[in-house]
Amino acid sequence: MQVATGAVMAAIRLLELLILLTILSGFLGMLLRRNLLLKVLSMDVMSSAVVALFVLVAARTGLRSPILSAQETTLSLAAVADPIPQAVILTAIVIGLSVQALLLVVISRLASVDPLLDVGSFEASQATSQQQP
């Protein structure tokens, strides 16, 4: 695998930093928001950033989609993106989507308990139900 150098490397480092900041902001959103729906959306921000991270890791060797055509030269092959992270993240996207769907279904059911979806109200109902066995 040939890894890019120089100015390209600097750009990749910068993008990596931005992506890590996005992940952090998603995590902070989960931590600070009290609304369940916003929590799940923050989680989505995190997972999208992870997808970006894998795409970035794949792009270190080149930007062209890793699909072979009939007339390839050694020069054109050298600029192909790394297919492994791309293939891997496809699975993660599907899993993320299904988890998100399940969470949203449960949240829509929970909206009948508290339409504001505040975390505190569910924890509180938990505490009272524990005191009355």
Place this chain on the structure above:
Amino acid sequence: MSGTLSQGLLVGWLEAPFLVAFLTALLPAIGEWPLVLCCLATGWVGLYTLIGGSGFTLMLLGNHGVVLQLDPLAGWFLLLNAAVMLAVRLDLRQQPERPPPMLPAVLLGGLNTCFLVSDLISLYVALELVGITAFLLILRDGSPQRLWIALRYLLISNTAMTLYLVGAGLNYAVTGSFRFSSLQGLPLGAAQVLLLTGLFTKGGLFLPGLWLPRSHAEAPSDVSALLSAVVVTAGVAPLLRLAAIEPSFEPLIRGIGISSAVFGVLQALSASDIKRMLAWSTVSQMGLVVLSPVAGGALALAHGLAKAPLFLAAGRINDRQLQGWSERSRAWSEEIPLWIGSLSIAGMPALAGFGAKKMLGANLPPLLSIAVAMVSVGSVAVYARIWTPARSNGKSNAMPLGTALLLMLLLAGGLLGAALLQHDLRPSDLLQVALLFTAGMLVHRLLSADRFKLAQHMPQLENLQDLLGNIAVVGAGLLLVLQWHELPQ
């Protein structure tokens, strides 16, 4: 030739539970038997690997594909998975309305995969599969309370797995591989910390894993048995595998392990409900399991075989409060599993827990052994609360088949362990056990008046906000420890 045949069989066995799940969803009429066969096959693979003592690595789809490693470490967990799943399904036969076998089949297959895989991405997929299945099992009856418990389980688990995936991506950027073995010899950094934090969360370990007690206590009892005995080990088994591959992980994992062992025991001592007590005891036992890659498998097996009947019996008891436990009467079919299961976890000779604890003690440095002994004293004190002279309520319910099977396995494991450890067994060991039990009973007596006070002093870290904060605290804490270690050089 026979090599490719056995590899084909292995892949077939690994995929069979998923096929069974599809079939039972399409044709409910085929019933339970395919799942039972899958359990038996899993048990056979586990036993065969343990007895054979050697393993082999299977690489599917070339160098960057799925890496499966069938070795004795996986064998312990496979055996546990098979026994507990079989027992829980057998127990459910007594109930008039038993849940369909589709989700348990997916769970069986997902867990088998977790125990075998040796690359980061396959592990991610398998863990997410296990997480989603456990989520669906918890919210089986759809009551608002279960919905909330399931929601927070999936939310925490998915956040942890997202962080894990970041770790996997960062690791790939450095090594160009997702295999566990690619972590070997690397300087510890953010990537490894993220991977470990994800696994700590899934494994119910100190701080990020504190979602466990509430989820396991509130889930339906047959599901609790599965969750507490096997599902939680899906995060623990890869930790043991990683610790065996890269020794520099060991101090971090041991630090977290011993913290969860101590914290779990303290919380279990002050719990007021039997299912919560059992769940906290799981946190503490998982902490002990991760201490040693050599003994961890055996300890997890002994713990799971004991914890499943405990949860199944607790589910049949009407009043789960520990207050006034000795005044109430219970049927013998509830009392016997509670006694045998808890005695095994406490480390009673002739039961499986004793041999496993002996193995653990032989593989630890002296300082850690002392800490483990303290935790054992605590475990005795925890379970002493349900060791009261039993009063039968006159009902003579037969013991459910599954529970009976697990209790037999505990006894058989104890006898087998005694036979194997015969040469290492000295009278001093029995004296040690007697001392531990005496000390534990003493702690139990001393605490009986002040239990409420202890409960008040315990930090409450189980709300969703706290759990998310816990992930951040442990991740940042591990990074700080690494930085601090690097400074003197």
